[in-house]
Amino acid sequence: MPTHRRLGLVFVMAALVCVSACGGTGASGIYGIAVTNHGGPLFGPHPSLTPSPLPGGFGLSHLEPDSHRGIVVRAVAGDGSVKVVAKVQANADGIFKVTLPPGRYQVLGAPPYSSDRKSVTVRAGAYTRVVVRTGVRH
Numbered sequence: 132m133p134t135h136r137r138l139g140l141v142f143v144m145a146a147l148v149c150v151s152a153c154g155g156t157g158a159s160g161i162y163g164i165a166v167t168n169h170g171g172p173l174f175g176p177h178p179s180l181t182p183s184p185l186p187g188g189f190g191l192s193h194l195e196p197d198s199h200r201g202i203v204v205r206a207v208a209g210d211g212s213v214k215v216v217a218k219v220q221a222n223a224d225g226i227f228k229v230t231l232p233p234g235r236y237q238v239l240g241a242p243p244y245s246s247d248r249k250s251v252t253v254r255a256g257a258y259t260r261v262v263v264r265t266g267v268r269h
Contacts, residue, residue, distance in 0.1 A: 160230040163261040166194035186224035196225030201241030240265035
């Protein structure tokens, strides 16, 4: 193999190793599920419900997926101030996904029925998983 081809191959392999080791340049953001306790107590599990699997691999819960729920994502600045950066709709299974740059965020259900605010950190090249409990009127 000619020297210039070997050098080109070495360069490509080194670049691939760096992308892999440095966390890559892939997309990042938040991947989550909105859940609610329709007809149950506002806080805590409904005593008559058995935990069941949530869609999207989010584990077991007494809560139900909150389909088509609006989700608000706010960026958190260094001084603690927040700014809405995304509004998305959960799908029929309560799943939502938002592509965002690395940083600190708050995720909550859209008004008038809000939720517990979840604080998350998005890292480069990865999606941060979050379960947002909605259906609590503020």
